Amino acid sequence: MTATLPIPHLVRDQPVIVIHGVTKTYTMGDQTVHALKGIDCTIERGEMVAIMGPSGSGKSTLMNVIGCLDVSSAGSYELDGVSVGALNDDQLADIRSGKIGFVFQSFNLLARTSALDNVQLPLVYAGVKDRKPRAMEALTRVGLGDRVHHKPNELSGGQQQRVAIARAIVNRPAILLADEPTGALDSRTSEEIMALFQSLNKDDGMTVIFVTHEKDIGHHTGRIIHIRDGAVQADERVMHPLVAADILRDLDRAAAEAEAAEEAAV
């Protein structure tokens, strides 16, 4: 995980995401569900942010709006200085292709298609010619360099998660959005994903926003936005974010010591 991706070209001195009064309403028959009830928030370039909140509070809905995958019912959303609400379908596709990497809560990989081909997909639509090395690089970075020809149904949940992350970063997006990227993983693997995200954020300058249920995971970021019932409940600053690489090193050392102790006992 040492390869570094070049810093994406961005306009400086301007928040990358400015959300104002965003709502999302679903109508099902005579019933209306207010998934988002007026969200305000600003995210700076290069920030790493966690979104937390109870199930059904609207986290995924918000992520979808930020990721330009879904449109809000009302409110304004500016991404990189561009007002997203005014864009047409093709322009949104360009943004998704050029600026955003999205990791779905349910992975959403193409079935019957190898990990390598799944990861190449964004490159195809971005018109990149030399796709294979780029896809291999992304897969290696998520630690799946040896599973590239497996299809999603031949991979574990955690491995599928990594393929989804590789697909999200392969286009070197300015913003990485991940909906519960550690939901399916044990704590050790979750820590590895956090190390990857921190590296993408620090070394590659990506703005990273992810949803999590776990406080520990949230504390790997400098900022936690708490959502409840479709509204921002609290915007918490984390003074001393956990450093995943350190935790991993400690875990390794502890494991090595335990092993040594065991050997000594024998």
Added chain:
Amino acid sequence: MRMRQNLGIAWDGIRANKLRSSLTMLGMIIGVAAVIVLMSIGTGTQASITSRISSLGSNLVFVRPGGAPIQGGVRQAQGSAGSLTFEDAQVLAAPGAVPGALAVAPETATRQQLVAGNLNTNTNIRGVDEAYLDVRNYEMAEGEFFTATQLSTRALVVVLGSNTAATLFPEGDAVGKNLRINRLQFRVVGTLVSKGGSGFGNEDDVAMVPITTSLTRLSQQRTNQGQRSVSTINIKAENDKSVGLIKESVAAILRERHRLQGEDDFTVTSQEDTLATLNQVTGVMTAFLGSIAGISLLVGGIGIMNIMLVSVTERTREIGIRKAVGAKRRDILAQFLVEATMMSLVGGGLGLGIGILISRLVNGMQLNNQPLQTVVSPDIAILSVTVSAAVGLFFGIYPAVQASKLNPIQALRYE
């Protein structure tokens, strides 16, 4: 996105969904092949009947005993009335009697056993005169046809059709040999060139004897008045325009000779009439085969539709994923258009190939002792391929057009 990329994506899609792709193509293959095979049998039968009728000769008028067919009713069995006499034929044959007639050839027909050594066959024995050969387009293969002397002396001579000759004289040395018909000994004086073809009233399954011999020594058929009866009077017209006139004057002469007041006791038909009647019959058959073929095409089409619609949810999700990672609407449309076109081309092409292959295999196959003839008509081939390709294209592309309008999340949530 360039064409090559679209081809690549579409090809990956087909390969990733092998079962779905092959089922779709199977629908096309079955539909197209069924139409081509069935229609080729229909057209082939029609063609073989047409060629058979025209092999009888050209511009022919046939006079047969028996009344005209009653519309929608039962027709008097032709030939059973025995109302047509040898004398009728002689009158018609008199020079200038029938304007526009080139030749008049009466004919008697019986079925009898021919015995040559230890071989025998039951065949059609025709009593004919010198004019017959030319009128009915026969050619001699070996030997000579009957001479005037043989005709006037009621000689016991016979000319064999190619099939009959082959059956009785497998060595191929029929001419000069003797055979027995009705306990009489006949000498074979010649054999006929095969007319080819097969099926009803095989033109090569015959034996010909002088009509005088037939009338006196073989068939004892007499009319009610005790006159010698013939089964057909063949008249060759100068050209196709004189056919109508000949029909009229022949009918007038015979009505006069038979002193008829009401209904005719003979029928005058032209080759065209026969062809038209038979074409009507084969037309019904072809239409019947055509509707079966149409049903196959429909079933194939419904198969394609089913597969496509069943996979719409999965495909819609796939479209959602593709759009989520940056695909534009036109990328999606191009992918599905190319994919559906590829499958239609391959499915339609395979169906075409298999259909033509089966038609070839079926050609000449015996069905009820009649060899089937098949003719693949390009119109039908193009039509069936077009229809199945259109179904494939429509059901391949239409859901994709719909899904490409959704935003990624809507598409991913589609059920």
